[in-house]
Amino acid sequence: MSARAAWWLERIAADGSALAVPVSPLPFGIGRDEDSGLVLVASGVSRRHATLTLDASSGRLLLADLGSTNGCFVNRERIDAPRLLDEGDIVHIGSAEFRIRRADAGARDSILPAEERTVITAPGSRLSEQFVANEAQFLALLGGDGLSAAVQPIVNAGDGRVVAYELLGRCTHPELPASPMHLFSLATRLGRAGELSHALREHGVAAVAPRLRGATLFVNAHPTETSEPGFVPGIARLVREHPGIELVIEIHETAVVETARMRELGARLADIGVRFAYDDFGAGQARLNELSEAPPHFVKFDMALVNGLAAASARKQRVVSDLVRLVIDLGSVALAEGIEAEADAELCRQMGFRLMQGYLFGKPVPVATL
DSSP: OOTTOOEEEEEEOTTSOEEEEEOOSSSEEEESSTTSSEEEEOTTOOTTOEEEEEOTTTOOEEEEEOSOSSOEEETTEEOSSOEEOOTTOEEEETTEEEEEEETTSOOOSEEOOGGGOEEEOOOOSSOOOSSOTTHHHHHHHHTTTTEEEEEEEEEETTTOOEEEEEEEEEEOOTTSOSSHHHHHHHHHHTTOHHHHHHHHHHHHHHHHGGGOTTOEEEEEEOTTTTTSTTHHHHHHHHHHHSTTOEEEEEEEGGGOOOHHHHHHHHHHHHHTTOEEEEEEETSSOOOHHHHHHSOOSEEEEOHHHHTTGGGSOHHHHHHHHHHHHHHHHTTOEEEEOOOOSHHHHHHHHHHTOOEEESTTTOOOEEGGGO
16 A cells, blocks of 8 residues: 555445555546546546546645536435535535545555556446445444433323333434434445444443333344343343333244244243233234244234224234234233324224334434433
Protein backbone atom coordinates (compact mmCIF):
# COMPACT_ATOMS: atom_id res chain seq x y z
CA MET A 1 0.00 0.00 0.00
CA SER A 2 1.42 3.34 -1.05
CA ALA A 3 2.10 5.70 1.81
CA ARG A 4 1.17 8.60 -0.46
CA ALA A 5 -2.34 7.33 -1.17
CA ALA A 6 -4.51 8.11 1.87
CA TRP A 7 -7.76 7.53 -0.03
CA TRP A 8 -9.10 4.71 -2.20
CA LEU A 9 -12.02 4.04 -4.49
CA GLU A 10 -13.41 0.61 -3.72
CA ARG A 11 -15.41 -1.33 -6.28
CA ILE A 12 -16.87 -4.83 -6.53
CA ALA A 13 -15.34 -7.11 -9.14
CA ALA A 14 -17.31 -9.63 -11.19
CA ASP A 15 -16.35 -12.44 -8.80
CA GLY A 16 -17.63 -10.48 -5.80
CA SER A 17 -14.22 -9.49 -4.45
CA ALA A 18 -13.42 -5.91 -3.48
CA LEU A 19 -10.86 -4.01 -5.54
CA ALA A 20 -9.37 -0.68 -4.53
CA VAL A 21 -8.01 2.10 -6.75
CA PRO A 22 -5.55 4.45 -4.99
CA VAL A 23 -6.65 8.07 -5.39
CA SER A 24 -3.25 9.44 -6.39
CA PRO A 25 -1.73 11.55 -7.62
CA LEU A 26 -4.03 14.46 -6.83
CA PRO A 27 -5.90 16.05 -8.48
CA PHE A 28 -7.38 12.75 -9.64
CA GLY A 29 -9.39 12.79 -12.84
CA ILE A 30 -12.15 10.33 -13.69
CA GLY A 31 -13.61 9.83 -17.15
CA ARG A 32 -13.24 8.15 -20.51
CA ASP A 33 -10.01 10.00 -21.40
CA GLU A 34 -6.98 7.73 -21.36
CA ASP A 35 -4.97 10.25 -19.34
CA SER A 36 -7.50 10.18 -16.47
CA GLY A 37 -6.40 8.88 -13.10
CA LEU A 38 -9.24 6.37 -13.47
CA VAL A 39 -10.40 5.50 -16.98
CA LEU A 40 -14.05 4.49 -16.98
CA VAL A 41 -15.45 2.62 -19.93
CA ALA A 42 -19.00 2.81 -18.71
CA SER A 43 -22.48 3.81 -19.76
CA GLY A 44 -23.15 7.49 -19.13
CA VAL A 45 -19.56 8.51 -18.39
CA SER A 46 -18.27 11.69 -20.04
CA ARG A 47 -14.80 12.15 -21.50
CA ARG A 48 -13.78 14.30 -18.52
CA HIS A 49 -16.47 13.48 -16.00
CA ALA A 50 -15.22 14.38 -12.52
CA THR A 51 -12.19 15.19 -10.45
CA LEU A 52 -11.12 14.42 -6.89
CA THR A 53 -8.96 16.86 -4.95
CA LEU A 54 -7.86 17.09 -1.33
CA ASP A 55 -9.50 19.73 0.83
CA ALA A 56 -6.63 21.27 2.76
CA SER A 57 -8.66 22.41 5.77
CA SER A 58 -10.39 19.11 6.48
CA GLY A 59 -8.08 16.55 4.87
CA ARG A 60 -11.11 15.04 3.10
CA LEU A 61 -11.61 14.32 -0.56
CA LEU A 62 -13.55 16.85 -2.60
CA LEU A 63 -15.59 15.55 -5.55
CA ALA A 64 -16.39 17.97 -8.36
CA ASP A 65 -18.48 17.27 -11.45
CA LEU A 66 -16.86 18.66 -14.60
CA GLY A 67 -20.09 19.44 -16.42
CA SER A 68 -20.86 15.82 -17.27
CA THR A 69 -24.08 14.85 -19.01
CA ASN A 70 -25.18 12.21 -16.51
CA GLY A 71 -23.75 13.71 -13.35
CA CYS A 72 -22.13 12.50 -10.14
CA PHE A 73 -24.03 11.08 -7.18
CA VAL A 74 -23.06 10.88 -3.51
CA ASN A 75 -25.11 8.40 -1.50
CA ARG A 76 -27.54 8.26 -4.45
CA GLU A 77 -28.15 12.02 -4.52
CA ARG A 78 -26.95 14.00 -7.54
CA ILE A 79 -24.56 16.80 -6.62
CA ASP A 80 -24.81 20.26 -8.12
CA ALA A 81 -21.68 21.65 -6.44
CA PRO A 82 -18.35 20.22 -5.19
CA ARG A 83 -19.02 17.82 -2.31
CA LEU A 84 -16.75 16.82 0.57
CA LEU A 85 -16.62 13.03 0.99
CA ASP A 86 -16.46 10.87 4.09
CA GLU A 87 -15.09 7.37 4.48
CA GLY A 88 -17.85 4.96 3.49
CA ASP A 89 -19.70 7.33 1.15
CA ILE A 90 -21.08 5.70 -1.99
CA VAL A 91 -20.24 7.55 -5.20
CA HIS A 92 -21.68 7.00 -8.67
CA ILE A 93 -19.82 8.37 -11.66
CA GLY A 94 -22.44 7.90 -14.33
CA SER A 95 -23.38 4.23 -13.91
CA ALA A 96 -20.12 3.21 -12.20
CA GLU A 97 -20.37 2.67 -8.44
CA PHE A 98 -17.60 3.11 -5.87
CA ARG A 99 -17.23 3.38 -2.11
CA ILE A 100 -14.84 5.88 -0.54
CA ARG A 101 -12.23 4.34 1.72
CA ARG A 102 -9.29 5.63 3.73
CA ALA A 103 -5.97 3.82 3.89
CA ASP A 104 -6.50 3.07 7.59
CA ALA A 105 -10.07 1.77 7.14
CA GLY A 106 -9.04 -1.86 6.81
CA ALA A 107 -7.15 -4.04 4.36
CA ARG A 108 -8.45 -4.29 0.80
CA ASP A 109 -9.21 -7.68 -0.71
CA SER A 110 -7.12 -6.65 -3.71
CA ILE A 111 -5.42 -3.40 -4.71
CA LEU A 112 -5.67 -2.38 -8.34
CA PRO A 113 -2.21 -1.33 -9.61
CA ALA A 114 -1.85 2.16 -11.00
CA GLU A 115 -1.11 0.80 -14.50
CA GLU A 116 -4.44 -1.08 -14.55
CA ARG A 117 -6.80 1.76 -13.74
CA THR A 118 -9.33 1.05 -16.45
CA VAL A 119 -12.75 -0.07 -15.27
CA ILE A 120 -15.41 -1.48 -17.58
CA THR A 121 -18.94 -1.65 -16.23
CA ALA A 122 -22.12 -3.08 -17.66
CA PRO A 123 -24.56 -0.62 -19.22
CA GLY A 124 -27.58 0.40 -17.24
CA SER A 125 -29.79 3.43 -16.76
CA ARG A 126 -30.38 2.96 -13.02
CA LEU A 127 -27.85 3.53 -10.27
CA SER A 128 -26.29 0.24 -9.18
CA GLU A 129 -26.54 -0.89 -5.54
CA GLN A 130 -23.45 -2.99 -4.89
CA PHE A 131 -22.72 -1.01 -1.73
CA VAL A 132 -25.09 -0.14 1.11
CA ALA A 133 -25.41 3.49 2.13
CA ASN A 134 -25.05 4.53 5.79
CA GLU A 135 -22.93 1.51 6.70
CA ALA A 136 -20.73 3.61 8.99
CA GLN A 137 -23.77 5.04 10.78
CA PHE A 138 -25.22 1.55 11.15
CA LEU A 139 -22.01 0.26 12.72
CA ALA A 140 -22.14 3.22 15.12
CA LEU A 141 -25.69 2.17 16.02
CA LEU A 142 -24.49 -1.34 16.85
CA GLY A 143 -22.02 0.33 19.19
CA GLY A 144 -24.84 2.13 21.00
CA ASP A 145 -25.14 5.43 19.11
CA GLY A 146 -28.88 5.94 18.61
CA LEU A 147 -30.21 2.81 20.29
CA SER A 148 -33.54 3.27 22.04
CA ALA A 149 -36.42 1.14 23.27
CA ALA A 150 -40.16 1.12 23.77
CA VAL A 151 -42.57 -1.27 25.48
CA GLN A 152 -46.14 -2.35 24.82
CA PRO A 153 -48.33 -3.82 27.57
CA ILE A 154 -49.63 -7.38 27.54
CA VAL A 155 -52.78 -7.80 29.62
CA ASN A 156 -54.73 -10.54 31.34
CA ALA A 157 -57.69 -11.27 29.07
CA GLY A 158 -60.07 -11.61 32.02
CA ASP A 159 -59.56 -8.38 33.97
CA GLY A 160 -57.34 -6.27 31.70
CA ARG A 161 -54.54 -6.15 34.27
CA VAL A 162 -51.06 -5.54 32.82
CA VAL A 163 -49.02 -8.69 33.44
CA ALA A 164 -46.18 -8.27 30.98
CA TYR A 165 -44.57 -5.99 28.40
CA GLU A 166 -43.06 -6.63 25.01
CA LEU A 167 -39.72 -4.92 24.42
CA LEU A 168 -39.55 -3.13 21.08
CA GLY A 169 -36.27 -1.84 19.67
CA ARG A 170 -36.13 1.71 18.38
CA CYS A 171 -33.56 3.88 16.60
CA THR A 172 -32.97 7.60 17.17
CA HIS A 173 -29.88 7.97 14.96
CA PRO A 174 -30.64 10.96 12.68
CA GLU A 175 -29.10 9.33 9.60
CA LEU A 176 -30.78 5.93 9.93
CA PRO A 177 -34.37 4.76 9.45
CA ALA A 178 -36.58 5.21 12.49
CA SER A 179 -38.84 2.37 11.38
CA PRO A 180 -37.67 -1.00 12.79
CA MET A 181 -38.81 -2.71 9.58
CA HIS A 182 -36.63 -0.47 7.42
CA LEU A 183 -33.78 -0.68 9.90
CA PHE A 184 -33.81 -4.48 9.76
CA SER A 185 -34.00 -4.30 5.97
CA LEU A 186 -30.77 -2.31 6.03
CA ALA A 187 -29.24 -4.76 8.51
CA THR A 188 -30.18 -7.71 6.30
CA ARG A 189 -28.46 -6.13 3.29
CA LEU A 190 -25.34 -5.75 5.42
CA GLY A 191 -25.60 -9.30 6.75
CA ARG A 192 -25.95 -8.01 10.32
CA ALA A 193 -29.61 -8.58 11.24
CA GLY A 194 -28.67 -10.86 14.12
CA GLU A 195 -26.22 -8.29 15.46
CA LEU A 196 -28.88 -5.58 15.33
CA SER A 197 -31.34 -7.78 17.20
CA HIS A 198 -28.69 -8.49 19.84
CA ALA A 199 -27.80 -4.80 20.25
CA LEU A 200 -31.45 -3.72 20.58
CA ARG A 201 -32.13 -6.47 23.13
CA GLU A 202 -29.05 -5.68 25.23
CA HIS A 203 -29.83 -1.97 25.30
CA GLY A 204 -33.54 -2.44 25.88
CA VAL A 205 -33.28 -4.95 28.72
CA ALA A 206 -30.76 -2.75 30.54
CA ALA A 207 -33.09 0.24 30.18
CA VAL A 208 -36.32 -1.44 31.20
CA ALA A 209 -35.21 -3.92 33.90
CA PRO A 210 -35.08 -1.34 36.74
CA ARG A 211 -38.63 -0.23 35.88
CA LEU A 212 -40.41 -3.58 35.51
CA ARG A 213 -41.69 -3.87 39.09
CA GLY A 214 -42.24 -7.61 38.78
CA ALA A 215 -43.82 -7.68 35.31
CA THR A 216 -42.62 -10.20 32.74
CA LEU A 217 -40.67 -8.97 29.71
CA PHE A 218 -41.11 -10.51 26.27
CA VAL A 219 -38.04 -9.93 24.11
CA ASN A 220 -37.54 -10.70 20.43
CA ALA A 221 -34.87 -12.82 18.80
CA HIS A 222 -34.06 -12.66 15.11
CA PRO A 223 -34.39 -16.02 13.29
CA THR A 224 -30.66 -16.02 12.47
CA GLU A 225 -29.70 -15.74 16.15
CA THR A 226 -31.27 -18.77 17.75
CA SER A 227 -28.93 -21.29 16.14
CA GLU A 228 -25.80 -19.32 17.05
CA PRO A 229 -23.61 -20.88 19.79
CA GLY A 230 -23.52 -17.67 21.79
CA PHE A 231 -27.27 -17.05 21.85
CA VAL A 232 -28.26 -18.85 25.06
CA PRO A 233 -25.07 -17.81 26.95
CA GLY A 234 -25.89 -14.22 26.01
CA ILE A 235 -29.41 -14.55 27.42
CA ALA A 236 -27.97 -16.15 30.57
CA ARG A 237 -25.66 -13.17 31.02
CA LEU A 238 -28.63 -10.79 30.76
CA VAL A 239 -30.41 -12.73 33.50
CA ARG A 240 -27.32 -12.58 35.73
CA GLU A 241 -26.82 -8.86 35.12
CA HIS A 242 -30.46 -8.04 35.93
CA PRO A 243 -31.49 -10.18 38.92
CA GLY A 244 -35.20 -10.77 39.28
CA ILE A 245 -36.03 -10.16 35.65
CA GLU A 246 -38.56 -12.58 34.11
CA LEU A 247 -37.67 -13.00 30.44
CA VAL A 248 -39.70 -14.66 27.71
CA ILE A 249 -37.80 -15.13 24.45
CA GLU A 250 -39.98 -14.75 21.36
CA ILE A 251 -38.95 -17.23 18.68
CA HIS A 252 -40.17 -16.12 15.27
CA GLU A 253 -42.35 -18.55 13.36
CA THR A 254 -39.79 -18.77 10.53
CA ALA A 255 -37.12 -19.99 12.96
CA VAL A 256 -39.23 -22.93 14.13
CA VAL A 257 -37.99 -25.41 11.54
CA GLU A 258 -36.61 -28.44 13.38
CA THR A 259 -38.37 -30.17 16.23
CA ALA A 260 -35.20 -31.59 17.79
CA ARG A 261 -33.45 -28.22 17.71
CA MET A 262 -36.45 -26.46 19.25
CA ARG A 263 -36.61 -29.04 22.06
CA GLU A 264 -32.92 -28.51 22.73
CA LEU A 265 -33.27 -24.71 22.69
CA GLY A 266 -36.26 -24.89 25.03
CA ALA A 267 -34.34 -27.11 27.45
CA ARG A 268 -31.30 -24.83 27.45
CA LEU A 269 -33.48 -21.79 28.13
CA ALA A 270 -35.25 -23.64 30.94
CA ASP A 271 -31.86 -24.36 32.52
CA ILE A 272 -31.30 -20.62 32.93
CA GLY A 273 -34.87 -19.93 34.07
CA VAL A 274 -36.12 -18.36 30.83
CA ARG A 275 -39.39 -19.21 29.11
CA PHE A 276 -40.05 -18.94 25.38
CA ALA A 277 -42.89 -18.13 23.01
CA TYR A 278 -43.64 -18.86 19.37
CA ASP A 279 -44.15 -15.44 17.80
CA ASP A 280 -46.37 -14.52 14.81
CA PHE A 281 -48.08 -17.90 14.93
CA GLY A 282 -50.19 -18.31 11.82
CA ALA A 283 -48.40 -15.63 9.78
CA GLY A 284 -46.84 -18.28 7.54
CA GLN A 285 -46.78 -22.01 8.07
CA ALA A 286 -48.48 -22.95 11.31
CA ARG A 287 -45.65 -25.38 12.24
CA LEU A 288 -48.15 -27.64 13.99
CA ASN A 289 -45.69 -30.53 14.23
CA GLU A 290 -43.11 -28.40 16.06
CA LEU A 291 -45.86 -26.94 18.21
CA SER A 292 -46.92 -30.39 19.36
CA GLU A 293 -43.43 -31.87 19.73
CA ALA A 294 -41.75 -28.81 21.27
CA PRO A 295 -44.58 -26.84 22.91
CA PRO A 296 -43.60 -23.36 24.12
CA HIS A 297 -44.85 -21.60 27.22
CA PHE A 298 -46.72 -19.04 25.10
CA VAL A 299 -48.08 -18.94 21.54
CA LYS A 300 -48.54 -15.43 20.16
CA PHE A 301 -51.22 -15.52 17.47
CA ASP A 302 -50.36 -13.15 14.64
CA MET A 303 -52.54 -10.06 14.35
CA ALA A 304 -53.61 -11.18 10.86
CA LEU A 305 -55.57 -13.97 12.57
CA VAL A 306 -57.23 -11.94 15.33
CA ASN A 307 -57.53 -8.34 14.12
CA GLY A 308 -61.10 -7.98 12.85
CA LEU A 309 -61.94 -11.52 13.95
CA ALA A 310 -65.43 -10.57 15.19
CA ALA A 311 -66.42 -9.51 11.67
CA ALA A 312 -64.67 -12.44 9.95
CA SER A 313 -66.36 -15.45 8.40
CA ALA A 314 -67.63 -18.28 10.56
CA ARG A 315 -65.05 -20.53 8.91
CA LYS A 316 -62.12 -18.33 9.95
CA GLN A 317 -63.48 -17.99 13.47
CA ARG A 318 -63.76 -21.78 13.68
CA VAL A 319 -60.17 -22.24 12.48
CA VAL A 320 -58.82 -19.79 15.06
CA SER A 321 -60.94 -21.35 17.81
CA ASP A 322 -59.65 -24.83 16.94
CA LEU A 323 -56.04 -23.58 17.01
CA VAL A 324 -56.57 -21.98 20.42
CA ARG A 325 -57.94 -25.25 21.79
CA LEU A 326 -54.94 -27.10 20.37
CA VAL A 327 -52.54 -24.68 22.02
CA ILE A 328 -54.33 -25.00 25.36
CA ASP A 329 -54.41 -28.79 25.15
CA LEU A 330 -50.62 -28.78 24.64
CA GLY A 331 -50.20 -26.80 27.87
CA SER A 332 -49.28 -23.47 26.29
CA VAL A 333 -50.81 -20.05 26.91
CA ALA A 334 -52.58 -18.48 23.92
CA LEU A 335 -51.84 -14.77 23.43
CA ALA A 336 -53.74 -12.64 20.88
CA GLU A 337 -51.77 -9.85 19.20
CA GLY A 338 -53.11 -6.80 17.38
CA ILE A 339 -56.36 -6.36 19.32
CA GLU A 340 -57.84 -2.95 18.51
CA ALA A 341 -61.59 -3.43 19.00
CA GLU A 342 -63.56 -4.58 22.04
CA ALA A 343 -65.63 -6.92 19.87
CA ASP A 344 -62.49 -8.80 18.85
CA ALA A 345 -61.30 -8.87 22.47
CA GLU A 346 -64.60 -10.35 23.68
CA LEU A 347 -64.58 -13.07 21.03
CA CYS A 348 -60.97 -13.93 21.90
CA ARG A 349 -61.94 -14.27 25.56
CA GLN A 350 -64.70 -16.68 24.61
CA MET A 351 -62.24 -18.72 22.52
CA GLY A 352 -59.89 -19.15 25.47
CA PHE A 353 -57.14 -16.60 24.93
CA ARG A 354 -55.59 -15.84 28.32
CA LEU A 355 -53.42 -12.89 27.28
CA MET A 356 -53.95 -10.02 24.85
CA GLN A 357 -51.89 -7.28 23.30
CA GLY A 358 -52.82 -4.40 21.02
CA TYR A 359 -53.76 -0.75 20.74
CA LEU A 360 -57.00 -1.41 22.65
CA PHE A 361 -54.89 -1.94 25.76
CA GLY A 362 -52.01 0.41 25.04
CA LYS A 363 -49.70 1.58 22.27
CA PRO A 364 -45.91 1.22 22.49
CA VAL A 365 -44.45 3.88 24.77
CA PRO A 366 -40.87 4.95 25.54
CA VAL A 367 -39.26 2.99 28.36
CA ALA A 368 -38.82 6.17 30.37
CA THR A 369 -42.60 6.46 30.79
CA LEU A 370 -42.90 3.23 32.77
